[in-house]
Amino acid sequence: MTDVVLDHITKTYEKGSVVAVDDVSFSVEKGELFGLIGPDGAGKSSIFRMLTTLLKPDSGFATVNGSDTVKDYRDIRKKVGYMPGRFSLYQDLTVEENLTFFATVFNTTIHENYDLIKDIYVQLEPFKDRRAGKLSGGMKQKLALCCALIHRPTVLFLDEPTTGVDAVSRKEFWEMLKRLKTHGITILVSTPYMDEATLCERIALIQGGKILSIDTPEEIIRRFPKPLYSVRCNEMSRLLKELRSFAEIESCNGFGDYHHITFHNEAEIEKLKDRLIKAGYSEVEIRIEEPTVEDCFIRLMKSLDNGE
Amino acid sequence: MKQFIAFFTKEFLHVFRDRKTLLLLFGLPVVQIVLFGFALSNEIKNSKIVIFDYAKDATSRKIIEKLEVSKSFEIEKNITRVEDIDKSFRAENIKLAIVFPANFGEDLVHLKNASVQIIADASDPNTANTLTSYATNVIMSYQKEMMQTRNIPYSINTEMRMLYNPELKGTTNFVPGVMALVMLLICVLMTSVSIVREKENGTMEVLLVSPFNPFLVVISKAIPYLILSLFNLIVILVLSVYLLDMPINGNIFLLFAESALLILAALSLGLLISTLTNSQQEAMLFSLMGMLLPTMMLTGFMFPLENMPVPLQVISNIVPSKWYYIIVKSIMIKGLGFSAIWKETLILAGMTALLLTISIRKFNIRLE
Numbered sequence: 001m002t003d004v005v006l007d008h009i010t011k012t013y014e015k016g017s018v019v020a021v022d023d024v025s026f027s028v029e030k031g032e033l034f035g036l037i038g039p040d041g042a043g044k045s046s047i048f049r050m051l052t053t054l055l056k057p058d059s060g061f062a063t064v065n066g067s068d069t070v071k072d073y074r075d076i077r078k079k080v081g082y083m084p085g086r087f088s089l090y091q092d093l094t095v096e097e098n099l100t101f102f103a104t105v106f107n108t109t110i111h112e113n114y115d116l117i118k119d120i121y122v123q124l125e126p127f128k129d130r131r132a133g134k135l136s137g138g139m140k141q142k143l144a145l146c147c148a149l150i151h152r153p154t155v156l157f158l159d160e161p162t163t164g165v166d167a168v169s170r171k172e173f174w175e176m177l178k179r180l181k182t183h184g185i186t187i188l189v190s191t192p193y194m195d196e197a198t199l200c201e202r203i204a205l206i207q208g209g210k211i212l213s214i215d216t217p218e219e220i221i222r223r224f225p226k227p228l229y230s231v232r233c234n235e236m237s238r239l240l241k242e243l244r245s246f247a248e249i250e251s252c253n254g255f256g257d258y259h260h261i262t263f264h265n266e267a268e269i270e271k272l273k274d275r276l277i278k279a280g281y282s283e284v285e286i287r288i289e290e291p292t293v294e295d296c297f298i299r300l301m302k303s304l305d306n307g308e
Numbered sequence: 309m310k311q312f313i314a315f316f317t318k319e320f321l322h323v324f325r326d327r328k329t330l331l332l333l334f335g336l337p338v339v340q341i342v343l344f345g346f347a348l349s350n351e352i353k354n355s356k357i358v359i360f361d362y363a364k365d366a367t368s369r370k371i372i373e374k375l376e377v378s379k380s381f382e383i384e385k386n387i388t389r390v391e392d393i394d395k396s397f398r399a400e401n402i403k404l405a406i407v408f409p410a411n412f413g414e415d416l417v418h419l420k421n422a423s424v425q426i427i428a429d430a431s432d433p434n435t436a437n438t439l440t441s442y443a444t445n446v447i448m449s450y451q452k453e454m455m456q457t458r459n460i461p462y463s464i465n466t467e468m469r470m471l472y473n474p475e476l477k478g479t480t481n482f483v484p485g486v487m488a489l490v491m492l493l494i495c496v497l498m499t500s501v502s503i504v505r506e507k508e509n510g511t512m513e514v515l516l517v518s519p520f521n522p523f524l525v526v527i528s529k530a531i532p533y534l535i536l537s538l539f540n541l542i543v544i545l546v547l548s549v550y551l552l553d554m555p556i557n558g559n560i561f562l563l564f565a566e567s568a569l570l571i572l573a574a575l576s577l578g579l580l581i582s583t584l585t586n587s588q589q590e591a592m593l594f595s596l597m598g599m600l601l602p603t604m605m606l607t608g609f610m611f612p613l614e615n616m617p618v619p620l621q622v623i624s625n626i627v628p629s630k631w632y633y634i635i636v637k638s639i640m641i642k643g644l645g646f647s648a649i650w651k652e653t654l655i656l657a658g659m660t661a662l663l664l665t666i667s668i669r670k671f672n673i674r675l676e
Contacts, residue, residue: 052517054675073673074519082517088510092325093318104314105518147514 003155003186004028004051008060011046011209016058020046022209023060028188028202033181035200036190037293043209044190045085048159051188052082065154081153085160085190087140091133095124095143098132099150106151116183117146120176138169145176149185156180158189162196174199194294205297212300217293224291224299226250229269230258233281242279248272253298260295311520315528322502323536333498337490337540338547344482345552352438356384357404358396367413371424371450375406380442397429404428404439416454483548484636485609488629489600490544491537491567492574496599498533499578500591508587513675522673526582530575537571538564557643563636566649569656570632574599576663577628583670603629631656 004027011021021043028034036044049055051064053073061068067075089098099121103110114121120142127135132143141161148156158177162170174196177187189200197203198217205212205220213220233239240259243252248268252261263269269286276284323329357375361368375381384402387393396402407425409415416422426443428436503526506512515525541564548554556563581598585591604610606624613624624630631652638644646653 049513049675054513054516056674056676077517078519080517082514084510084513086510088514090318090322090511091509093321097318097321101314101318102514102518104310105515105520107311107519 001030002027003030003032004034004062004064004188006047006051006060006062009047009050009057009062010059011043011050011055011057019209021050021057024206024209024211025060026204026211026214028186030186031181031184033177033187033189033199033201035197035203036188036206037192037194037197037200037203037297038190038206039192042206044206045159046209047206048082048157048188048190052080052157053077079154081148081151081156083144083148083156083158083161085163087144089132089140089144089147092131094129094131095135096128098143099146102147103150108151110150113150113152116152116180117149119179120146120149137165138172141165141169141173142176145173149180152183153185155186155188158187160190160192162191162193170196194292194297197293203293205293205300207297207301207304210304212297212304220293220296221291224296226262227266228289228291228295229261229263229286230255230289231261231272231276232258232283232285233276234283235281239276239281251299251302253295255294258289260289260291312524312528312531315525316532319502319529319532323532329498333494333536334540334543336494337486337544340486340490341483341544341547341552344486345548352403352435352442353379354382355380355403355435355439356401357381357406357439357443358384358393358402359386360388360390360393360405360407361386362410363408363412365411365413367416367422367454368408371408371447374446374450375443378442378446380439393427397427402429403435404443406443482609483544483552483554484633484640485607487541487544487567487636488570488607488609488632489603490540491571492577492599492603492629493595494540495533495537495571495574496578496581497592497595498536499530499575500581500585500595501588502529502533503579503582504585504588504591507582516673516675523668523671526579526671530579533578534568534571534575537574538568541567554640556640558639559645562646563639566632566635566639566653566656569653569660570628573628573656573660573663576660576667580663580667580670583667583672602627606630607633609633626659628656628659631659 006027007025009021009024010019012019024043024047036047038044046055050057050069051062053069053076056070061070063069064076065079067073069076090101093101099110103113110117124139124142124146127139132140135143145158145161148158162173165173170193177189177199180187191197197205200217202214202216203220204214213223215223231239231243236254236257236259240252240254243249243259243261248264250262250264252259254260273284273286323333359372359375361372372383376383381404384396387396393405393407397405405427407427409423409425412422412424424447426440428440430436503512506515506525506529512525516522545556545560545563549556577599578595581591581594585594602623606613606616606620606627607629608624613621613630616624635649635652635656638649642648
């Protein structure tokens with residue numbers, strides 16, 4: 001069963017001059033953990049806001065739980081949970097007051113759905129009398145998630161839940177999402193962090209309002225067309241410029257300690273090391289590399305830019 | 309219903325945890341009443357005057373005695389030379405000089421006509437005017453007494469009567485004005501700011517994606533302020549009755565009902581402002597510019613509307629507080645009933661209905 005469907009959705013701002021979402025179609029199955037992966041300004045929040053009935057699409061239609069996002073917006077608002085990108089709870093209310101308030105607004109009580117939020121709430125419990133505004137970033141996210149879950153939604157929309165959260169809390173957050181999946185909740189999550197893509201069951205790579213690719217992360221990586229190599233030496237920034245000027249190199253991108261490169265012609269790999277050493281680099285290291293979602297994203301983005 | 313209660317509780321928590329807002333909410337009425345009642349009062353007390361008594365007879369002394377007991381005057385000294393009049397005006401803080409000519413009493417008894425000269429420091433014309441009329445009042449009242457006791461058959465009697473406010477008390481004008489001002493300010497400002505704050509903080513986004521009817525979100529935000537304003541009304545009335553000796557001559561329930569109507573009008577206006585603005589600053593600016601100035605200027609409690617150019621008089625008709633001001637004056641001071649103010653009530657109710665309709669139509673159930 002499909003829980004969320006987008007059919008040729010387009011959304012523009014400023015009277016059509018800014019295209020935020022450009023003819024996007026995809027669907028999410030019931031109980032799936034679906035990730036919308038893309039940089040800031042890619043149109044992730046606009047898609048989330050259209051699905052949560054906060055914005056109307058310019059054209060196309062979308063359904064959530066079988067209800068139309070424009071016509072049946074009331075039905076959708078009863079059933080979904082939404083956590084906006086920015087921390088959107090009452091900073092001057094305590095943890096417990098926030099949760100109680102949202103529970104009441106959604107016609108339920110904390111007690112009724114406690115089993116769903118228990119794992120998360122136990123971590124918040126020591127701070128339940130603290131004002132939400134005084135919590136740390138990770139704690140705020142946990143509270144916001146609790147508030148979005150308190151009415152046992154069928155579909156959960158999490159807009160960049162891990163932005164501005166430390167690495168440990170991010171990891172914890174994803175573990176919580178996996179646990180939530182066992183309750184049969186469909187989860188749509190957006191993130192600008194490519195490394196989080198592999199934690200989703202299926203992902204849509206999005207850039208400039210357009211979907212680049214939709215599949216499981218493994219399949220997207222498998223479809224990377226060429227062997228990928230990583231290069232390292234003592235002068236990384238000079239190397240990046242120089243590699244990009246080499247005719248035989250198809251692409252070269254900086255990835256932390258390594259530069260990831262692909263070749264037009266695979267045979268060139270043998271000559272590269274000698275050439276670099278001759279050019280005055282030392283500690284040159286070249287090895288074959290497993291592509292990441294980020295490599296795929298950059299490749300897809302470039303092919304889109306080149307009009308392919 | 310449970311949802312409503314949750315909303316009230318939340319809204320009250322917001323108010324009580326925000327010390328500055330709390331100060332604004334409950335400090336403003338008190339400060340304004342005290343300020344307008346005492347500091348900015350246009351009645352004049354304890355003005356220093358000098359007496360120049362050529363007559364030194366029983367009549368003049370009696371009048372001086374009367375001036376002495378009046379709260380308005382404080383006799384600085386008696387002078388005996390003409391030059392001293394000018395000198396005391398220049399050297400001291402003298403507002404008024406009263407000169408009794410020689411044979412003042414004789415003239416009054418025999419010629420049935422005597423004059424007193426009142427010299428005022430007119431560098432401040434308003435004060436001079438008021439003081440002169442205070443002094444005239446005192447003299448007139450003495451004249452009247454005399455006529456009654458001596459039974460003089462004919463007399464030219466200038467009768468001055470100040471209707472509803474015989475002592476020319478300033479507070480009678482201020483209290484209804486301040487009531488209108490405080491309630492409008494608090495309701496319009498608080499409602500618009502508190503709704504816009506939800507927009508600004510993103511909480512509106514979360515509230516909209518909930519089964520709660522979006523319009524009820526807004527209504528339930530307005531009701532706590534209705535309650536707070538009624539509480540403020542009580543504070544204002546208690547202060548004005550016990551601190552400013554201001555009577556409530558009419559029906560107090562009618563006064564509350566009419567005040568509730570004004571509060572509703574203000575809340576709908578606040579609602580309208582909140583649908584038109586996107587930041588707290590904008591909302592605050594709109595509320596202050598849209599409410600404070602017209603309320604101060606065009607309600608009639610600071611500047612009489614009758615003296616204004618016609619265009620301003622016409623504009624004043626759309627200021628809700630103008631009608632409320634008329635209503636409150638009628639109930640509190642004149643002690644009139646509903647039959648005297650039904651027209652104004654109708655206008656105010658019409659305004660409320662109109663504002664509420666526009667803001668409901670303008671209210672956005674989405675983010676765009």
